[in-house]
Amino acid sequence: MPRSKLGIKRKKINKDDLEIAVSLVRKQRMTIGEAAKHFDLKKPTLIFHLKKTKECGNEQYKYLPKKPKRVFSDKEELLLVQYLHDAANMHYGLTLKQVRGLAYEYAVQNHKKVDPSWEVNKCAGEQWLRDFRKKYANQLSLRKPEATSLSRATAFNRDNVEKFFTNYRSVLDRYNFEPNEIWNCDETGISTVHVPPKILAPKGKKQIGGMTSGERGTMIAAVNAAGNSIPPLFIFPRVNFKLFMLNGAPCGSVGVGNPSGWSNETIFVQFMQHFVKHVRPSVERPVLLLMDNHESHVNIPAIDLAKQSGIVLLTFHPHTSHKMQPLDRGVFGPFKTYYHEAMNNWMISPGNAGKPVTIYEVAAMAGIAFPRSFTPSNILKGFKVSGIVPFNENIFTDIDFMAANVTDRPMPQDTERQPPVSTASLASPEEPHSVVDLRNVDGPDENLPCTSGHVIRSPEIIRPHPKAHPRKISNNVKRQKGKSRILTDTPEKKLLEENIRKRMAKKLPKPKNKKSFQRALSFQQEILNSDTENEFELPSSDSEYGMSSEFREFNEDAQFERDSIEAGNFVLAKVCGKKIVKHFVAEVVSVTSQDIFVVKYLKKLTPRSAKFVRGDDNLYDLYNNDIVLKLPNPIQAGTSARQQCHLLFGVNLCNYNVS
Incomplete structure (x- = not known):
């Protein structure tokens, strides 16, 4: 009988009272109504058991309550519970609808007799799921999973x-x-x-809002x-x-x-x-x-x-x-x-x-x-x-690493190494759902209509846990994988410095002709062969190569000494608007005070060019806080009269919005 929508539960029948009531009615000492009222029984229930007594022909009636119909045995249900635990620990847990579908496949594969509605819907019934969750309430609960990226799940191995x-x-x-x-x-x-946070609100309202900014x-x-x-x-x-x-x-x-x-x-x-x-x-x-x-x-x-x-x-x-x-x-x-x-x-x-x-x-x-x-x-x-204090390197168990089993696979060149063997991985490649039978060594279960040597097909065989495909062989390795390291150790520091120098050399502007190529090549070689201590020391004149614009803008005091700026120097100045920040190259004409400089602004030859030309002769005041960095002395772009007016500073300003 399905459960009552009103939540009314059927009262359990007292075995002793039912047997005494049947005996008294059969001996005609009490009527059916009197016996039902005296022993607090339902009259149709008493009539039903009187008929059963007449069919059996027994003088002394023994009430044997029927056992509820079960689809799976205790052992099979425990296998299903363990599968749900493993799936949740691997961050691939099943929803209630998926559990019902798995239960139907589980019953079909193990040749269980199921309700006809299971065959029609291709999934277990809602009542079975309610009973299953109630029986294993201390082991299973409906949880909302926390979003976990695939990188975190697989890197923690x-x-x-x-x-x-x-x-x-x-x-x-x-x-x-x-x-x-x-x-x-x-x-x-x-x-x-x-x-x-959660609030008290009118019952029945589907959506409640909360103010945020x-x-x-x-x-x-x-x-x-x-x-x-x-x-x-x-x-x-x-x-x-x-x-x-x-x-x-x-x-x-x-x-x-x-x-x-x-x-x-x-x-x-x-x-x-x-x-x-x-x-x-x-x-x-x-x-x-x-x-x-x-x-x-x-x-x-x-x-x-x-x-x-x-x-x-x-x-x-x-x-x-x-x-x-x-x-x-x-x-x-x-x-x-x-x-x-x-x-x-x-x-x-x-x-x-x-x-x-x-x-x-x-x-x-x-x-x-x-x-x-x-x-x-x-x-x-x-x-x-986390196992740090007190030190415990075995703080994490196999359950913590189960999420990484999804991508636990060998490298392409390591053909001899095989991934850990699991129940799902024992299936042959020709038959993705082939079964490795787990035999009941304790003998047949009394609830199963099977002979000795019964074979149980586990849920992991019917629905294997997710497994990533083998890694692809890639010859284009653009980025080295990170790892745990002691950064202050000298070998690690030198390796990091070498990688930074290589990145800095790659960020140099591409040459447009053979002469520029030779000059860029020699400059690139100079960077790669430069002294490590002078290269990365703060402040450093070479630190502007390959450094992000955020670093320059927010570390202005560490780039140079502002007191060292004199007449004839060139600086990069910023002008902050309402939405954007623009940068200009300026030539210092004179120093009015410690905080104010008189400058002439240079023009960029073309938007994509690294060459600058002197513009008008107008003078402007430039405040100390608006100077981003001090530029090296410029060189001429060529020997012709036209090229002698073009100035090159030998620095990469592509990260700035230079006008």
Whole structure:
């Protein structure tokens, strides 16, 4: 009988009362109505069992309740439960509709007798699914999965984790770090688009709205294995940072501006300086800083600063920080929760009704959430579950690595190595659904209409888990794969410097003729053979080659000494409009004061050319803050009278909007 839509449950029949009532009615001591009323039984039920007693012809009636019809035995259901566990751990879990379809295929393959509706719909019934979920409620539940990228799911494998722990163990053996000397830093987004919490609303209404706003910044934080933290660094999506943006931020916080709102090489160097200021490491008392492999972290100026200050830099393998980074495991989750709660309270407060949350309130919201989330208990738990402190390289089990089994395949050149054998991979290639039978060694199950030697086809054989195809052989390797490495070690630093020099040489403008080609070739060779220490030192005259425009714009003070600008020098100046920033090459005529220069602007010969010509003789005032960098002395483009008027500066300005 299907379940009642009103939720009314049928009352269970008392076996003893039913047998006594049948006996009394048969002996004519009570009528059917009296017996049903006295023993609290349904009259049709008592009549039905009286008929059954007459058919059996027994003097003493024994009530034997019918066993509910079952499709699968306990062993078969446990195999199905285990399959659902494995699919969820591999991040390819099944929906309720897919589970019903799998149950139907499972029953057909094992020759089970099913309800006719299963055959019509090609899936199990809803009632079977309800009973199945109720029976295994302590092992299965309906969950909303968290979106996980394929890169994270496949990069977190045993090999990559072992490489990190090998580097981590070598660092611990070398320096004997204490918990208060092991730090972890990372950035997290702080957006004005918050996630509204659950609210009480009218029942039956399908959609309930919640006020949000729309800007995004970044916060860089650092914690150590003793449960301590330093004030964060905030990155605001603005060209220029103003001090009032930090109103309400945690005490000691610093801020910078970047139109994208994200971190870059220069901002990370500024964070490293902030880190050194609060932690105070030294070469005699070094500290360990764990961080991810983002390109903004892996840069030569930051590594040089770390080596000078006594900081050992160790990176995680790319796309594994969600499992191995203490900040991600124990701190950033509570921080986002409290941050959204603080922002929701601000939005619904009477004084802020109808007002959008701007980027200038972000620091204040973070100031409320920071002390509630960056607690010693949360920080210590993050280091513990990631296996860093206390050191536990076996913290992750086979279940944690199941998601990587999807792409657990051999390299194309490694033909002898085979992927791990699973039940699904035992099928022959000619028959993708061929079965490797799992025999019931304990004998036949009493619920199965089978003889001894019954064969159970497991769900994994019927519906194999996803498996990626073999890797394709590619001869065009454009980018080296990242890995966990100790950046402050000399071999790693030299390798990184060599890769940067090669990238810088490739970014040189393409020559238009043979003479230009020879000049570019010699200049490229000069870069490749240049001294490492002079090449990447801050400040450096060669650092402008191949460097991103964001680095130049937001690290202006580190590029050169402004006091060294004299009459006759050439500079690159910026003019900030409402929406865009333009750059111009200017010749310094005189120095009026320490902050003001009198200049003449040069014209670009053509929009795509690297040549400049002197324009009109008008003089303009240029403020010190508008100078981006000091250019080297120009050279003439040729020997003819026309080419002698064309000036070349020997630098790549393609990353600037030069007019």
